[in-house]
Amino acid sequence: MAMTESIRRLMADFDARRPAALARAVSIVENHRRGFDELLAALHPRLGRARRVGLTGPPGAGKSTLSTGLVAAYRAANLTVGVVAVDPTSPFTGGALLGDRIRMESVALDPGVFIRSMATRGSLGGLAATTREVADVLDGFGFDRILIETVGVGQSELDIARMADTSVVALVPESGDSIQTLKAGLMEIADVFVINKADRPGADRLKHEVELMLGLRMGHTFRDIPAHHGVELRSANPARMARAAAASEGERWTPPVLPTVAVKGKGIDDLIGAIDRHFAYLERSGELRARRRQRLRERVVEVVEDRVRARLWRDDATNAWIDEKLAELESGTLTPFAAADALLERSGHLLTRGTT
């Protein structure tokens, strides 16, 4: 793909590590503005240097405080950090963005930290894809660590968490989420558990419950997450597959359950230590490569679906054709299924052409 002049110039500024170029690149990618795909394609060969850490958990688990603690610890170790904070819960609450703005101020002058918060925009599938793309920009810029923070309330968070090399799940004693209610999907993505606010009553019990459940988990064969609509590829669980691969080579990772009191900075060093140990395990066992290959596979699927949508729904003739058919659809003489087949028959040629 020949690069357009503006993207070429942006890349030059990007290579000179100009903060303004980073912010611009993130915006272009986040909003899928013209050239976003060229930019990501240009960055593709540099990806994989950063370690990606996912942090998820229910509202109130203290994720912002935990990630602020992680950022400070990484900076103290002279590592640069990019943070992507995702909050798709926002029609009713604006909390995460506010917390983010406060954090922004405390690190605004440190060029070794970049924070971008992303709220719901369009479909949630789109949000997961965009989060991954923004993480790629940060990776391409050269950040040592990328922290992907999500409010854990839905499937999209699981999708987002699966992008990480290491997924940290934060729980709190009083969140009222008895461990029994943790869904299998969440248990499966967790590489490290944190019991935050561990100075509160019930922390020991929660830790014990999680460990018990992990014991059960490690003792059993992993079940597949049920596939949706028979389209198994996107529902495939890379963590599970990679774990199974590692297990067959004789090594297994048992997620540690770490108490922290993030507001007092307690337990953060242990958390960093656990994340590092997990990464070493990933490298040693071959699971890192397996996870990253699976992510590349998912990425191709994502781009294909994105291109299909763009090519079909931006086409005026296709849209006009649907409009023409509305009367038949309304009267019931045409079904959406027959219309869809006819649409693909007539507009399918758009999909195989190499222009977006």
Place this chain on the structure above:
Amino acid sequence: MAMTESIRRLMADFDARRPAALARAVSIVENHRRGFDELLAALHPRLGRARRVGLTGPPGAGKSTLSTGLVAAYRAANLTVGVVAVDPTSPFTGGALLGDRIRMESVALDPGVFIRSMATRGSLGGLAATTREVADVLDGFGFDRILIETVGVGQSELDIARMADTSVVALVPESGDSIQTLKAGLMEIADVFVINKADRPGADRLKHEVELMLGLRMGHTFRDIPAHHGVELRSANPARMARAAAASEGERWTPPVLPTVAVKGKGIDDLIGAIDRHFAYLERSGELRARRRQRLRERVVEVVEDRVRARLWRDDATNAWIDEKLAELESGTLTPFAAADALLERSGHLLTRGTT
């Protein structure tokens, strides 16, 4: 499309209004089992008889209790009701399903009520589509009212709420959701506001705030919800467009703000009255037809994207091709964008063939 024998038999049982046939039809559609599209296509000409009411709001707003109240009131008026309860928030909480099971028991013997709860499965986009399809089955079965209840925490809930003829948004005084944090999307989909638990402190203030915001809203031109990835079709706001259409004919709907105490059954009759008035307004203004046309349009788009995914990702050769390319993707010599274009070039012919 020629109907297969098993679907033909199911339709016969369905027409005989056998409850087992309904449950089976819902399961087939919910899980996209073989024949689901034939079934939905067969039902398509009968759709549109039921009135669809959406009920959304933050966790703790008392949605289950409200919908139980609505079901009882509809039954008292001799109307049959199908309920689809959607809870995509479930990796951390299992609340809605439990509540649902309790409700199930109280109406289990009433053939005039059918309740199906749906949790997250696969992508959230998929969940919204499946919810619509299950609602179509209930409509086709002949229920008078369809209640679509969602925990309002994300974009998918807005998508689901937009399927309804009338969208009810439930708030509570103590939910801590000051009205300022209500996102534009949510304000725009609400046709009726409910202040539930209205006997608690702060209810009057919340009512006043919502009314104030509605006053501001009605006085302004509606803004578009920002489109994602430039694919505007799916992000189009049918309610807004339809409201604008109705407005140009001189009539406008101002969402009422109704206090209820659902646990005591207070305010439910007023709520039913408001929903009925809104439906009458929809019919009179032409907005009902506009909304339903827009939904048919979205439905075609949805089925097209579903078929594209099924045809591409169930194809062994396409999957094998991606696997072959993983080494190049890993080394950085091939980008996901170039891979996607090549994939569409080689597999695009799958999309135009009329087999799913």
